[in-house]
Amino acid sequence: MKTVILCGGMGTRLREETEFRPKSMVEIGGRPILWHIMKGYASHGLNDFILCLGYRADVIKSYFFNYHLLNQDFTIRLGSPDRVSFHGNHLEHDWNITLADTGIDALTGARVKRIQPYITEDTFMLTYGDGVADVDIRKLLDFHRAHGKIGTVTGVRPPSRFGELQLESDQVVQFSEKPQVSSGFINGGFFVFNKGFFNYVSEDDTCALEGAPLEQLARDGELKVYTHTGFWQCMDTSRDLKRLRELWESGQPQWKVWR
Numbered sequence: 001m002k003t004v005i006l007c008g009g010m011g012t013r014l015r016e017e018t019e020f021r022p023k024s025m026v027e028i029g030g031r032p033i034l035w036h037i038m039k040g041y042a043s044h045g046l047n048d049f050i051l052c053l054g055y056r057a058d059v060i061k062s063y064f065f066n067y068h069l070l071n072q073d074f075t076i077r078l079g080s081p082d083r084v085s086f087h088g089n090h091l092e093h094d095w096n097i098t099l100a101d102t103g104i105d106a107l108t109g110a111r112v113k114r115i116q117p118y119i120t121e122d123t124f125m126l127t128y129g130d131g132v133a134d135v136d137i138r139k140l141l142d143f144h145r146a147h148g149k150i151g152t153v154t155g156v157r158p159p160s161r162f163g164e165l166q167l168e169s170d171q172v173v174q175f176s177e178k179p180q181v182s183s184g185f186i187n188g189g190f191f192v193f194n195k196g197f198f199n200y201v202s203e204d205d206t207c208a209l210e211g212a213p214l215e216q217l218a219r220d221g222e223l224k225v226y227t228h229t230g231f232w233q234c235m236d237t238s239r240d241l242k243r244l245r246e247l248w249e250s251g252q253p254q255w256k257v258w259r
Helices: 012-018 033-042 057-065 067-071 108-114 137-147 195-200 212-219 238-249
Strands: 002-007 048-053 073-077 080-087 096-101 123-128 131-133 151-156 164-168 171-176 191-194 223-228 232-234
Touching: 002 033, 002 108, 012 238, 033 048, 033 131, 048 057, 048 108, 057 067, 057 096, 108 195, 123 137, 137 151, 137 191, 137 223, 151 212, 191 195, 195 212, 212 223, 232 238
Parallel strands: 002 048, 002 123, 048 096, 151 223
Antiparallel strands: 073 080, 123 191, 131 232, 151 191, 164 171
16 A cells, blocks of 8 residues: 655744745654654555655755665775775665655645555555654544545644643642644644545646645535544654653653664
């Protein structure tokens, strides 16, 4: 089964980090957030990826083309550049990655439509390249297969940006620094679709996944929600990035479901 990751965005709200690299290549703990997302899927046995590239596609292509060089010791004989011996191993040796250039200006729906030729199975995963979570991907897939509709979106409760006060009269009885929102779900990504979803998207650059395609899918009664009440965090702002880096440095990043 293919896992499609949208990683073509510029990340304008993280301009200090994305001027020379795409948002999905901003690092947490010395690794791009894209790597963290892929590790999450791979931990559930899904290691066949399609990356929808756009802004600074060359950076992502170079990273994976040179993955062995970047992640292993090696010996090279000068004058014979094809004679390289790698030492040791890394844990991503069985990943299969298709890097698809889906256009600089294309919105998310257009990017999905343009990778249709690479989808050979009836069902595929789709997510954004800027958010991490501890979603149980296998349970998500089981849920999708059980309801028989075209699409599943993972609904999440985002963390609050402000401390939450629980009061009795004017007395604070509980203070939570960054609690999860207590009610209401938002689109957290981590989609599952059947191939029929390609009928809802077009290659027009202005086709946004979150606009007409998902709206029409919902009107047709073909979109179900898998509710996730565990950890979820996007990386939209510098504040978000700071939080993710702090969690990683703490040694207890909740999205790290792999060993």
